[in-house]
Amino acid sequence: MRIGIAGWFGSDNLGDEILLHTLVSCVRSVDESASFVVFSPNPDRVAALHRVDAERMPTLRARGAVGRQGTAQRAIRDCDILFLGPGTVFQERSPNLPWPGTLPLFARIVGMARLARTPVAPVGVGVREGGTPAGRRLLRVIGAASVAIGVRDQRSGSYFGARAQVIGDVAYALPIPDTQPAAAVEEAAGSARPTFALSMRPLAPDTEAGLLLSIGGCLDRLQADGWTGDFLPMAFGQDAQGEDDRDIYRRAFGNVLGLAGNPLNDREGTTLAGALDGWLTALAGYRLVIGTRLHAAVMAVALGVPTVAIAYERKVHDAFVDLGLGRFVVGPDVDAETLHRTATAAAGSPAEFREAAGRVARQGRIAREFVTATLKGLG
Template sequence: MRVGIVGWFGSDNLGDEILLHSLITCVREVKENASFVVFCPNPDRVAELHGVQTEHMPVLRARGASERQVAVQRAIKSCQLLLLGPGTVFQERSPNLSWPGTLPMFARIIAMAKLAGTPVATVGVGVREGGTPFGRQVLRLIGASCVAVGVRDERTASHFGSGAEVIGDMAYTLPLPDLDRADSGRRFALSMRPLAPDLEGSLLAATSACAGRLRQEGWSGTFLPMAFGRGAHGEDDRVIYERAFRDLLDLDSTPLDGSRPLVGALRDWLQSLATNQLVLGTRLHAALLAVAIGVPTVAIAYERKVHDAFVDLGLREFLVPPDVDAETLYRTATAAAASAEQFREAAQRVAAQGRIAQGFVTALVKRLG
């Protein structure tokens, strides 16, 4: 079976690469010999990380766009199934996109798949907030054109209608190695991403003050860089580290540094993450993977998707807004660190949701493969 996957992969965002790795793994649980072609912004990088065939996304305003359209059409026709997602692929606006964002491109991909006779489904997708009535109409049409609609959360489901199925974040399906949660002392990790200037300044002040206070109390700390902004403006977490945390926290390693194959490097990264007794995170997948392995976590909800994920996991009390003050962040962090049992229960909910997502993919692949 040949499966096409369309998403924002190859920009050196660890969360996105984990989503792609998780989806490929889910498909291969059903079809061990499945082959893949991934349509993405940075095909060479995706091929390097995941060892799959790749094609550029069919954007119209790029050098060689007409040749790309032909290559994409040919690749879609070779697939027995085309999957949109996972991740927040549907965006009308973002710091890097003007209206109408990605929606016309995905509508065009749907049309190309229909012409090729290739069935389309969404898997673990999200819709970025700030949409318009026009965007909602386009999303309804996209949903109606799919043989199955699997979405990340209830809010996204409302954009697609009653046929949408909430399957959760595909990262919940990530196979977790046997992790050593042995006591390594009081250790915390911080994930912080670039934000709009009106939010970033105050949040940096609050997080650095909280981290400094934890250090004074005997905690050791590391900074988790989750994204490096390959081809994406304002996405390099190392900028934040250099600006605010270089003299306060050690810089953690990343599975994307190229020194090892992704699968092995990811396993070691998860093992390192498991040695923490606390994680503070703006990056969604830093927070979700910490919860998945039972690490007490405070999520800084810079976007609705972070808020929705923690509410769905029963962790609302450990959510803070991006304009949080240092004292509130510190109190929430220490409360989370003292709630280990609550996070062990949340890890079980993550595993249960992962089984739902795997079941969705399994049923889809069996039906069409």
């Protein structure tokens, strides 16, 4: 079986790479011999990280666009199915993306698949808020052309029509390693101080400035309470302007927090699969995570780590509400006192997060079942 996957992979965003890794794992649980071709902006990086074939997205404006279209068309024709996503692949606007965003590109990919008679299925996809009526109509067309539609949340599903199925974030299907409780990790390390991790991404200047003040005030309070912390970089921004979390670390936290590792640090041949369990085990060692990055937050919850999510976008808020953790999500306009109070409440509620980890596991089974059913339906 030959599987095509089209999405925003290869830009050194750990959340996106976890999504691709998990989808590949879901497919291989159905067919161990499946082969893959991934369409992305950075195919060389994708091939190195995931050990799959990769091709450039069939964009129209880049150098060599005509040849790229032909290569992509042939690669799509050789696939038994083309998955769109997972992730927030449908965007009309973002801080770094002008209108009409990605919709024409993905509509063209769907058209190429139909021409090649290759079935298409969005899987674990999200739609960024702020779309236009024209964009909503195009999403309906994409939904009508798909053999199955698996969406991350109900709001995204509403754009595609009644056949859309909410399967949650595909990362929920990631196998989680057995880990020690944070207290045991601290004891083994000889530390009596509880540890937290902070994940923060670059944001629009006005939003970022206020949030940095609030986070700084919260960290001062946590440290006064006896906590020690690390900064958790999730994205390095390869060919993606304004996406390198280390910029935030250097500007705001380099003197007060340590810098945690990331499986994408090693660019000399280590696959993501070979490094991911170590990162997850380290993440499980924290007693508290505070994060703007969606997958820093949801992976921590999957491990049962008390977590506060800062919802810079709707997807972060929706994920925590769906997991029954609505009281532990705050907006980017949160003040330092409220953030500290919420963080303290989360750290004092480990049972709620153990229950939420169970909900993540159950939702992950739904995502795996969607992939299984879609592949078995091809016959």
